[in-house]
Amino acid sequence: MGKRKGILQFFASLYGDGFRNMTWGKPLVWLILLKLFILFAILRVFFFKPAMSGLTDKEKSEAVGQALTKPQDNTLKLE
DSSP states (O other), rough: HHHHHHHHHHHHHHHHHHHOOOHHHHHHHHHHHHHHHHIIIIHHHHHHHOOTTOOHHHHHHHOOOOOOHHHOOOOOOOO
């Protein structure tokens, strides 16, 4: 466990020193965090609605079970 902690501290100090010495380091970190927030929070809320919203737990489990056991036609049809 001690070796792992040493490696994590090494990488943390490496990135910390690297961003501290960069001119654009802090604005880039904030830009990356803003981009991640937009991708995961805003886009998910407005564009990716949950497919099973409004279903009870039993209905959800039945829908998942049917989707997993439904046979699929994966054959390639050449004409």
